[in-house]
Amino acid sequence: GNSVTQMEGPVTLSEEAFLTINCTYTATGYPSLFWYVQYPGEGLQLLLKATKADDKGSNKGFEATYRKETTSFHLEKGSVQVSDSAVYFCALSDRTNFGNEKLTFGTGTRLTIIP
Amino acid sequence: NAGVMQNPRHLVRRRGQEARLRCSPMKGHSHVYWYRQLPEEGLKFMVYLQKENIIDESGMPKERFSAEFPKEGPSILRIQQVVRGDSAAYFCASSRSGLAEYNEQFFGPGTRLTVL
Numbered sequence: 001g002n003s004v005t006q007m008e009g010p011v012t013l014s015e016e017a018f019l020t021i022n023c024t025y026t027a028t029g030y031p032s033l034f035w036y037v038q039y040p041g042e043g044l045q046l047l048l049k050a051t052k053a054d055d056k057g058s059n060k061g062f063e064a065t066y067r068k069e070t071t072s073f074h075l076e077k078g079s080v081q082v083s084d085s086a087v088y089f090c091a092l093s094d095r096t097n098f099g100n101e102k103l104t105f106g107t108g109t110r111l112t113i114i115p
Numbered sequence: 116n117a118g119v120m121q122n123p124r125h126l127v128r129r130r131g132q133e134a135r136l137r138c139s140p141m142k143g144h145s146h147v148y149w150y151r152q153l154p155e156e157g158l159k160f161m162v163y164l165q166k167e168n169i170i171d172e173s174g175m176p177k178e179r180f181s182a183e184f185p186k187e188g189p190s191i192l193r194i195q196q197v198v199r200g201d202s203a204a205y206f207c208a209s210s211r212s213g214l215a216e217y218n219e220q221f222f223g224p225g226t227r228l229t230v231l
Contacts, residue, residue: 043222043225046221089158100170103148104160105152105158105159106157
């Protein structure tokens with residue numbers, strides 16, 4: 001079955017540091033790939049996505065590139081801010097026989113940025 | 116525009132009791148998904164519903180768990196005779212439809228169930 005493996009946390013960085021959170025996946029077919037972010041006390045929010053190989057998703061300074069050859073979708077940001085402190089989830093979706101998109105998530109990486 | 120609402124946010128039950136988790140989708144959304152996050156694990160898909168219909172329940176445990184999404188009112192995830200292993204965060208998501216351009220899932224804040 002499908003699975004997502006992401007970098008274990010917690011990750012603590014200083015403000016303005018470079019961020020990488022690794023994510024690799026196993027899937028049949030050609031899934032879409034996502035990064036979700038969860039701020040304290042809130043639900044998961046879609047951060048960015050990519051729907052096919054070599055696509056780059058980007059939002060709020062975050063980027064991730066769909067690498068089919070390495071089955072990876074690593075999240076990067078050049079200069080993190082305190083407000084980026086949250087839990088980040090990598091996920092893939094696959095269309096089921098019922099027609100719905102089923103999301104499979106990684107375990108989440110807690111990121112803390114210190115001033 | 117209110118997002119996906121879930122209540123209660125925290126629920127404590129003793130073994131053998133019933134747990135009812137509620138999810139109100141975003142306005143205009145008729146598709147609901149339930150996910151469970153066990154400690155130290157990622158979110159796992161449980162069930163996908165449209166109004167009055169269960170479409171995909173491939174992730175639901177075969178016993179004690181049920182879900183509904185009535186014509187009026189919120190979606191309910193019901194767990195009968197809870198056991199300690201049911202302790203988890205339960206997340207609900209909704210989407211406008213299943214069509215590719217409208218199927219982005221918007222998540223609620225989750226209900227954290229603790230079974231004593």
